[in-house]
Amino acid sequence: MSMPFSLPPAVSLLAATSRLIDLHQSRREDSGAYSPIVPDGAGRNLGIALLTLEILREIEMERGFGFVTVEELHLHINEQVADVLREELDFILELIAHEREIRFAVPNNARQFEYRSTRQTTNLILFADSHAQIKMTENGRLFLRICDEERAWLYNDADTTKLITALRYGKFYDLPPLCRSISLELASKSAMLTDLIELPTRKEQCDTLIADGKGIGEMLQNAKETVQEAMKIAFDVRTYDLFEEWREKEKAEIGLGNIQAELEVLLKIIESVSRRFIDFLSIAQQRRDVEVTSYKFLEIADHLVAACDAQSADQLEKFMASIIFPHFSIQWFHPSILPGEIDFYELMDRANGNEPAPNIFNFTNKKDVVIKRFYAFVERNRERLYARLESGPLPFSELLVSMDFELHPGESPLDFIGIYTTPEAVDGAGAWGAKLIVGFTGRETTQNIDKAVVIASDPLIFIGE
């Protein structure tokens, strides 16, 4: 795998617009997606052109917007690249000084395109009359400025000041889209940081960010303060009045609350990106020299064929079972299927020094009588219950109606209710027969017992190991 490298901003910009230029040059008759064949010397030519622009700017910064002789420019270029010939330079200057036509179209109110064209905004330098001197055009400067933007990573504080302007001048409609566009921009930066954290091998990119660390930190801090300031204004009484007045006039459907909420989200995002940036700095500095393993999945697949033996199937099955997320499909649920099950009621009872009380119910209201009667009832009917469950799992409702309970005076099948909260009363934790398992189903049952309508859970009851 070739190591990723970062592009100089000018090349990024060129690359980003190149397909539009290609499209601009292509004809529909050409079949397929048109892509010009790049000549061998393209890289060199581009290199010289970009050097020219950079040198012109440096000179401009030193002396202001004057003309520079081609001879001087050539000397400066040779300081950086020794073998650039004057003829080459002349060819390139001629080309970038030449205007070309750009045709474009803008939609009008009638949902049609209006066609236009421009020439003046295409040449990057212009020659003096003598052709021996050049200077950069506005387009050249624009190009360099956009390149700088690409370098000015995370410098969103300039955008955030627009929030305050919009609030002060009552341009409330502008605020939500402004907040969202800043949010989106910050989210993309945050994703980019994550990308670098996840694969910290793009050294140049990492280095640029690390070197800019202090500046970026300050910018984020400024952005944060600006948004806080904007929030102060948004929550101010005067803004409220201004907003109400505006809303009346515009018949707007948004409330000031919406704007306040958007600002709050924005503040959260800035804080989060700041944290992410700190994460990035600490991780990037530790792991910059880490080399990454390259995974060649198709080669692994072929390797498995070549290295196959009698154990392969079992090993692969084990391997796949260990990486594919396990499936769960159960028709019923009981806490006992979860490892580490805890009965909080039981814990509470034991903590108070009491025997766990079964959660039961009948029409006798005295608690100790209820419990005694319940256990006596269970004792008497245990064998019948097991016998009934031998044939397979049964819902509680079916047991209630189909079991032939041995009843004492005053008892009814109602005494059986509550059994699903205390299966251990029946099986004595295995002491009196196989374990009784109660699985919750989420269903309910309605029964008429003793002239009462009883609505209870309808779990599935069965005998386990």
Next chain:
Amino acid sequence: MTPSESGLVFSVLLNHRTITDNPQDRAPHKDEIDAARILSNCSSSQLLDFEDFLNAQGLSLHIIDGLDIGIPPKPSGSNKFYILIRKRGTDPAAYFDQRWFIEGMRDKRKERGEDSLENSRVDTIFWFARLWLNLQWFFYEKISRQPSQVSRYDRALVLTDNFVKVVNEGIETMGNRGRPEDEAGVMYDVLWKGRTQIKTWVKRFLRTMEQAGVIEETRVPGEYRQTLAAAVDMAMIAERELAYLMPPTGKDNIMPRSVMLLTGAPLPVEISEGDSHASN
């Protein structure tokens, strides 16, 4: 988090693996928004308790801030993504079926008497492993992405027809290379025999992967994208399990590594070294 709240959260996690209050390109699942609210209101000690509970089931909770993967938050949402993952080094609880995928790959038409494939368990495993590796090729190698780059999960896409094509080409190349001798030719035989049924295998495999929550269908029928949960899984698989499948470097051979896989022992140093040299 009350016990009933943890029950709700756990059930949503079991059913969908991911909980978020800012789902992308899909409607929230049943109870998902409530579960996300419960989780985002948890204190860190409550989250630790919940993590303990999950650990006992052989599971763990992985939390991602949506902003970190380029998803801007909505007002009143936490924008967190809670993902249920396996806890490395422990077995999942008994109520999980770890080998369900073999059953999942079974031809459902068989019961209707339309099955044209007499596929045994071994066939299924060999095909499954091969298709899984091919799928990872689409998600990583093809788009120059490393398994550690979880955040690029949204770029990992595969179109069924292209998938079939790549698998087909792979099997053809394998055929041209010739059958390894004797016992070593078992996988070759299985794959070669199944080459006329590649479409069917791929269809079943993608269906199983969708069920496993590894992929989800995009708005284009037949085109799938990797899920965030699968990307999180793969980052860990690459770190730990995948090395067992890698071709051995130098004198090392596959047998000891298989034993290590079975016993869960860490990889020996020489393999790790070999891997890091591979990209030099």
